[in-house]
Amino acid sequence: MLKPLVFIASLGPFAWLIWAGLTGNLSANPLSDVTNETGVWTLRFLCITLAITPLRKLTGWNAAIRFRRVAGLFAFFYGTLHFLTYVIADRFAALDFPDGMVAWTTVRNLAKSVGEDVYKRPFITVGFTTWTSMVPLALTSTSGMIRRLGGRRWNLLHRLVYLTASLGVVHYWWLVKADVSRPIAYGIVVGSLLAFRIWLARARAAVAPTRRLHTDGSSPKREAVGRAK
Amino acid sequence: MLIKPPADIRSSEITDKKLYLNRREFIRATTGTAAAVATGVIGAGAFLRAATPAPHGRRLENVGKSAFSADEKVNKWEEITTYNNYYEFGTDKDSPSMLARNFKTEPWTVTVDGECNKKAAWHLEDVLKGQALEERIYRHRCVEAWSMIIPWVGFPLSDFIKKCEPTPKAKFIEFTTLYDPKQMPGVRSPVLRWPYVEGLRLDEAMHPLTILAVGLYGEVIPNQDGAPLRLVVPWKYGFKHIKSIVKIKFVEKQPLNTWQESAPQEYGFYSNVNPTVDHPRWTQASERRIGEFLRRKTLMFNGYGDQVAGMYSGMDLKRNY
Numbered sequence: 001m002l003k004p005l006v007f008i009a010s011l012g013p014f015a016w017l018i019w020a021g022l023t024g025n026l027s028a029n030p031l032s033d034v035t036n037e038t039g040v041w042t043l044r045f046l047c048i049t050l051a052i053t054p055l056r057k058l059t060g061w062n063a064a065i066r067f068r069r070v071a072g073l074f075a076f077f078y079g080t081l082h083f084l085t086y087v088i089a090d091r092f093a094a095l096d097f098p099d100g101m102v103a104w105t106t107v108r109n110l111a112k113s114v115g116e117d118v119y120k121r122p123f124i125t126v127g128f129t130t131w132t133s134m135v136p137l138a139l140t141s142t143s144g145m146i147r148r149l150g151g152r153r154w155n156l157l158h159r160l161v162y163l164t165a166s167l168g169v170v171h172y173w174w175l176v177k178a179d180v181s182r183p184i185a186y187g188i189v190v191g192s193l194l195a196f197r198i199w200l201a202r203a204r205a206a207v208a209p210t211r212r213l214h215t216d217g218s219s220p221k222r223e224a225v226g227r228a229k
Numbered sequence: 230m231l232i233k234p235p236a237d238i239r240s241s242e243i244t245d246k247k248l249y250l251n252r253r254e255f256i257r258a259t260t261g262t263a264a265a266v267a268t269g270v271i272g273a274g275a276f277l278r279a280a281t282p283a284p285h286g287r288r289l290e291n292v293g294k295s296a297f298s299a300d301e302k303v304n305k306w307e308e309i310t311t312y313n314n315y316y317e318f319g320t321d322k323d324s325p326s327m328l329a330r331n332f333k334t335e336p337w338t339v340t341v342d343g344e345c346n347k348k349a350a351w352h353l354e355d356v357l358k359g360q361a362l363e364e365r366i367y368r369h370r371c372v373e374a375w376s377m378i379i380p381w382v383g384f385p386l387s388d389f390i391k392k393c394e395p396t397p398k399a400k401f402i403e404f405t406t407l408y409d410p411k412q413m414p415g416v417r418s419p420v421l422r423w424p425y426v427e428g429l430r431l432d433e434a435m436h437p438l439t440i441l442a443v444g445l446y447g448e449v450i451p452n453q454d455g456a457p458l459r460l461v462v463p464w465k466y467g468f469k470h471i472k473s474i475v476k477i478k479f480v481e482k483q484p485l486n487t488w489q490e491s492a493p494q495e496y497g498f499y500s501n502v503n504p505t506v507d508h509p510r511w512t513q514a515s516e517r518r519i520g521e522f523l524r525r526k527t528l529m530f531n532g533y534g535d536q537v538a539g540m541y542s543g544m545d546l547k548r549n550y
Contacts, residue, residue: 020279024279025279026279027279027280027311027312027322027323028304028307028308028311028312028322028519028520029312029322029375029517029519031517031522032375032517047268089517089522093517093522093523093524094512094514094515094523094524117512121509121510121511123509123510123511124510174510175510177320177373177492178316178320178420178421178491178492179316179320179418179420181270181418182270184267185266185267185268185270186267187267188263188264188266188267189264189267189268192260192263192264192267195260
């Protein structure tokens with residue numbers, strides 16, 4: 001019951017953009033609005049995705065794991081819209097069309113224009129890397145792929161999302177001309193969510209040796225006991 | 230006899246045990262608060278809504294035509310008054326249209342200072358007394374790669390400069406925007422160094438294309454567009470067009486304009502529209518005309534090269550961006 005609701009709510013920003021665009025509720029530069037909004041929603045969904053684990057650990061509400069995949073896929077969805085808006089509104093719209101708009105030269109020139117921009121401008125390079133880093137995560141998000149990869153390898157691969165979120169913040173920071181208050185806010189949220197994981201890993205490492213004492217039946221080692229305190 | 234060595238640390242410097250035991254609590258609470266505030270910031274303004282255009286103002290009388298006007302389709306009043314960069318009233322494009330609504334522009338004084346014979350504080354009425362107004366339809370190119378066609382009403386800056394009688398030492402003009410934290414919520418945060426400062430070389434300032442604008446669409450200029458007096462230099466990027474001017478100072482040395490001070494590798498003093506010199510983060514070769522989908526090729530000096538290129542002959546425009 002909750003899952004379809006979450007799905008519909010996650011489509012809300014997309015629906016809102018379309019509605020606002022059609023009814024003239026965007027600014028005088030609607031393409032810039034679409035670019036900004038899809039970018040910011042990508043970051044918001046990345047934050048939600050990263051918040052699921054801390055939420056489970058802190059509240060014990062383990063069922064929250066059910067929403068992690070959908071949140072991650074929506075981050076990819078908005079990230080892809082963001083990338084496509086850039087390709088169309090920024091790159092395609094600036095092309096010359098020597099053979100008309102529908103022509104092979106258009107495809108070739110567009111690919112060249114995107115490639116050059118990604119190569120030349122660090123701000124775009126970071127943005128493109130952010131989006132690219134989500135592709136393998138989206139592709140391996142199905143239950144079949146989890147099984148095929150095996151839990152351990154899948155988990156390792158999906159730690160890539162830490163990089164995605166960090167690069168996303170850098171990309172946003174870079175965009176802003178002077179007022180960095182919003183990028184700072186994203187930096188704090190992503191930073192806290194990542195710090196929680198470091199803290200969690202440390203806490204686990206600290207208790208791990210004691211657990212081993214109970215399971216392998218060997219005699220306790222001094223240093224292990226010492227670290228277990 | 231035992232001589233006790235003095236303690237290395239004075240007891241007053243030792244952290245109270247209670248505080249020490251609470252440090253984790255403290256770190257947790259601080260982190261929690263910061264994260265909560267940050268979450269609030271990123272959640273706020275989650276949904277856009279359209280801004281309200283400026284209310285219409287008093288009609289200006291006896292406005293003449295000008296041969297300098299561009300023969301292009303003019304942008305709408307709604308576009309020109311809802312899509313503004315005016316950081317004194319917030320950094321979002323639509324914030325000036327909301328936050329400048331009650332900005333008080335009467336009475337208005339412009340102080341003239343520096344290397345000139347007629348240093349004075351001018352009332353705006355006196356600046357405009359006997360001054361013929363003209364409509365100038367200009368191309369406006371923002372450094373962010375968007376553009377508009379704007380029907381300004383104003384008068385040549387050179388008319389006013391002549392009244393001030395600059396001395397031979399005057400090589401540049403430094404302009405300053407009003408700084409009023411009571412009326413301008415944007416200046417309460419240090420996103421730029423306030424007040425906003427811009428500058429022109431004297432020959433640029435004397436050029437017939439350079440105007441002081443007091444109107445838009447034949448009406449008194451709306452607050453979000455720089456009321457009551459703003460600079461328009463159509464071959465330069467929009468941030469040179471300083472708004473709500475309260476001070477004009479004739480100086481010998483090149484002034485340090487606000488954006489150059491903020492990010493010198495991105496914004497220079499000259500800031501002439503130049504499709505061959507990119508902004509580090511985006512191209513300046515093309516621009517989006519507000520209201521259009523396909524981007525236009527940006528023109529050298531914003532298409533005013535015939536009139537202004539001579540002022541820069543022999544100058545390396547890649548270095549003097």
